[in-house]
Amino acid sequence: MIELVGLTKRYGEKVAVNDLTFTVRPGIVTGFLGPNGAGKSTTMRMILGLDHPTSGDVRIDGKHYDQVKDPLTYIGALLDAKATHGGRSAFNHLLCLAQSNGIPTSRVHEVLDTVGLTAVARKKAKGFSLGMGQRLGIAGALLGDPRILMFDEPVNGLDPEGIHWIRNLMKTLAAQGRTVFVSSHLMSEMALTADHLVVIGQGRLLADTTMADFIRQNSRAYVRIRTPQRERLLDVLHQAGITVVEAGGGALEVEGGKAEKIGELAAQHGIVLHELSPQQASLEEAFMQLTAESVEYHAHADTTPVQQAWGADWKGA
Numbered sequence: 001m002i003e004l005v006g007l008t009k010r011y012g013e014k015v016a017v018n019d020l021t022f023t024v025r026p027g028i029v030t031g032f033l034g035p036n037g038a039g040k041s042t043t044m045r046m047i048l049g050l051d052h053p054t055s056g057d058v059r060i061d062g063k064h065y066d067q068v069k070d071p072l073t074y075i076g077a078l079l080d081a082k083a084t085h086g087g088r089s090a091f092n093h094l095l096c097l098a099q100s101n102g103i104p105t106s107r108v109h110e111v112l113d114t115v116g117l118t119a120v121a122r123k124k125a126k127g128f129s130l131g132m133g134q135r136l137g138i139a140g141a142l143l144g145d146p147r148i149l150m151f152d153e154p155v156n157g158l159d160p161e162g163i164h165w166i167r168n169l170m171k172t173l174a175a176q177g178r179t180v181f182v183s184s185h186l187m188s189e190m191a192l193t194a195d196h197l198v199v200i201g202q203g204r205l206l207a208d209t210t211m212a213d214f215i216r217q218n219s220r221a222y223v224r225i226r227t228p229q230r231e232r233l234l235d236v237l238h239q240a241g242i243t244v245v246e247a248g249g250g251a252l253e254v255e256g257g258k259a260e261k262i263g264e265l266a267a268q269h270g271i272v273l274h275e276l277s278p279q280q281a282s283l284e285e286a287f288m289q290l291t292a293e294s295v296e297y298h299a300h301a302d303t304t305p306v307q308q309a310w311g312a313d314w315k316g317a
C-alpha cells in the first residue's frame with residue numbers, strides 16, 4: 001500500500017504537486033492520470049525518495065522509502081526506460097542491479113524470460129528499440145519480485161503487441177495481490193487496464209474513484225437526431241415526455257437509449273428523419289473535460305466549433 005497525505009512539491013514559484021492525499025491499494029491496478037505536466041512523475045519520484053516533499057508525507061506500507069530494507073525487493077519502478085548504461089548488455093545491466101541488491105543471478109534469467117528479452121540478453125542496450133528499452137526497464141522493476149510496482153507511462157511509444165503485453169502484465173501482477181500503480185495521460189488506455197483511477201491536474205487531486213464508477217458516470221448513452229421537420233418532431237417528443245437538447249449543427253440529442261421509441265413516434269406522425277443514431281460518449285472526452293482547466297500545454301485551438309462535451313460538470317468522487 002502507498003499512502004500520500006497532503007503531499008506537496010514546489011520548485012521555486014511552481015507548485016508541481018499540490019496537497020495530494022490518496023491511497024494506492026494492493027490487489028488492483030491503480031491508474032494515475034493527468035495531462036502533461038500534471039505532476040505524475042514528480043509524485044512518483046517522491047514515493048521513491050528521489051525528490052523530497054516540500055510538505056506532506058508519503059509512506060510505503062507505513063515506512064518512508066529510505067527506511068525500507070532491500071528496497072528493490074519491496075518496491076520496483078520503471079520511471080525512465082532510457083535510464084540504462086547503453087554500453088552494457090541487457091543481461092549485465094540487470095546483473096549489476098541484482099548483485100548490488102543481493103538478488104541471485106537466476107532471477108536475472110527469469111525476468112529476461114518474463115519480458116521476452118532472453119534472445120537479445122547479450123546485446124548492448126543502446127541498440128534497443130523503444131519497446132525493448134521499456135521491456136528492459138520493466139525487467140529491472142520485477143527483479144526483486146517486489147510486492148509494490150510503479151510504472152511511469154509504460155506504454156509510451158509501444159506498438160499494439162507491446163501495449164497488449166504490458167496491459168496483461170499489470171493485471172497479472174495485481175491478481176497476484178501486488179500493488180500496481182501506473183501513470184498515463186490516456187484515459188482510453190487506463191479504461192482497459194485500471195480498476196481504480198486517481199486523476200490529477202496541475203498537481204491537484206481531481207478524482208479518486210473506481211474505474212467502474214467513472215465509466216458508469218461518464219459513458220453517457222444518447223440518441224442523435226436530424227430531421228427537416230424539426231418543430232413537428234419537437235412537439236411530438238415533448239408530448240411523449242421526452243426531453244430534447246440542441247446538439248449544434250442542426251442536430252438534436254435525447255438522453256438514454258430511446259432510438260426505437262423516437263423512430264416509432266416519428267413514423268406514427270409521418271415525420272421524416274435524416275438521422276437517428278444511438279451514441280456513446282467517450283471516456284477520453286470525459287477525462288479531457290475533467291482536466292480541461294488544468295491543462296498546462298495547449299495546442300492551438302481548433303477552428304471547428306465543437307459542442308461542449310458532456311461531463312463538464314463532473315466533479316468526481
Ligand SMILES: Nc1ncnc2c1ncn2[C@@H]1O[C@H](COP(=O)(O)OP(=O)(O)OP(=O)(O)O)[C@@H](O)[C@H]1O
Pocket residue numbers: 011014015016034035036037038039040041042043185296
Ligand atoms: N526539477 C524541476 N524543476 C522545476 N520544475 C519542475 C521540475 N520537475 C518538474 N517540474 C515541473 O513540475 C510540473 C510537473 O511535472 P511532472 O514531470 O511531474 O508532470 P507529469 O504529469 O509527469 O508530466 P508528463 O506527463 O509530461 O511527464 C511541470 O510543470 C514541470 O515543468
